[in-house]
Amino acid sequence: MSEIRIEKSGKLTLPPAVAKKLEAHPLRLSSYSTNHLLLETTTGADKVLMTGLLGAGGIVDLLSFFNMFRKSGILHFLLAGGNKTLCFQNGEIVYATSTFPEEEIGEILYSLGKFDRETLQGARQFANGELPLGKILVGQNVIDAKDLWAATKNQVETIVYNLFAFQEGSFVFVDKPLAEDEVVSLSMNTQNLIMEGLRRVDERALYMQKVKSLDAIPVVTDKVPNDLDSVSQKMVAMIQAGVDSVKELLRRSGSGEFDAIKLLSQLVERGVVSMEEAPTVKVEGVLGEVVNIFNGVLVAMHKVVSAKNPQFREEVSCFMRDLPQPFSYVFRQTTLKDDGSVDGGRVLANLAGLEEGDKLRLLSDSLSELIYMECIAARRELGATDSADLIKRVQDVSQRVQDLIGLRDD
DSSP: OOOOOBOTTOOBOOOHHHHHHHTTSOEEEEEEOSSOEEEEESSOSOEEEEEEEOOTTHHHHHHHHHHHTTOOEEEEEEETTEEEEEEEETTEEEEEEEOOGGGSHHHHHHHTTSSOHHHHHHHHTTOOSSSOHHHHHHHTTSSOHHHHHHHHHHHHHHHHHHHTTOOSOEEEEEEOOOOGGGOOOOSSOHHHHHHHHHHHHHHHHHHHHHHOOTTSEEEEOSOOOTTOOHHHHHHHHHHHHOOSSHHHHHHHHOSOHHHHHHHHHHHHHTTSEEEEOOOOOOOOHHHHHHHHHHHHHHHHHHHHHHHHOTTHHHHHHHHHHHOOTTHHHHTTTOOBOTTSOBOHHHHHHHTTTSOHHHHHHHHHHHHHHHHHHHHHHHHHHHHHHHTHHHHHHHHHHHHHHHHHHHHHHO
16 A cells, blocks of 8 residues: 655645545544554545455454454455455355455356357447446346346355455455345355355466466367266367467366366376466557557656655555556556556557457557546645646647557548
8 A cells, every 4th residue: 555644733644546536525544653644535425334455364264253243334454456345244244245356246247158259349338327337237248137146145155265365455344234236145154155265266376387378378288088978178279279378278178267277287287287477568560559658657657656655556556456447457467567558568469359449449548547647646745836847748748649549630
């Protein structure tokens, strides 16, 4: 988290992303000491019952505590890369949400092989706050209600399982009654979810030693035995038919990431499949030029603002993870480099499958959103006068990108 200081006058300046969320809500001081400060909104009816920082084993201890004492309410996690929310009813986890792009319901359905990327992107154009993506897909007859229900259960369990990989972060538990749509009948109770989550974290690390990377390319060797079971034969056939990455193979398998990685690692161990390094995505053409233009501003902004605020890079990373869809998908698995620029190859890889015009517009909009946040931070850290030159450069960049997009459309 970004370092925040209280001025002698008592003024407290929050990071832009935090201020934006809280600006419409009056706050009250609930608790403080020399080591902490707890502020709560006065407008909400939900009361904070517990908050703190995670440590080694913290996830297990927390979930076990709420399960043992049959607590009801909502447990929020602020983690590196995104946020998660677990809903408890009498000590059992009954629902979960996440801002991690790979745990969104559309991505879960896609990972289960229910449709292709183009279909998902088309459905997202109709998604809004009133009509969820899952219902849109059912309404378009892309999936049926049974598929959506099964995927929702898979989504909740995936959110919980992936939680155990985190040893740092913060949490807050609020007393709040659950709505009917916040209750999902899971295939196992919370204690079993905890045990399964721990098992998956340990075993996945072992499997990935053989698989190496989700971006790697699996290749069938000349050592395919005759005694493969039907599931293994199916995966071998998929690889022989051609897949461009482990990630694509997992999606086509339709069996879920963990089980598919386990099977693939067994095939690698037996010598049936070998792993080849994925080719580097080239940052070139109009898309590459847009990335390079924006990166020039990001580097300049980072150099100036981080001199005033050493936590600036971390603050920007937090903002990237909190962006709404589709921006969060553009920056999925993307980290800021030491100089403040983004990994153009990773960003362009995330845009794969879209039409060129859609790629260009979404890339421009996403990077513009990131630059806008940095401008707010620059004005806060440097003052209006000293930040004027940087802001002017941003405006010039925006015009250059618009010119590029205009030329492309012509």
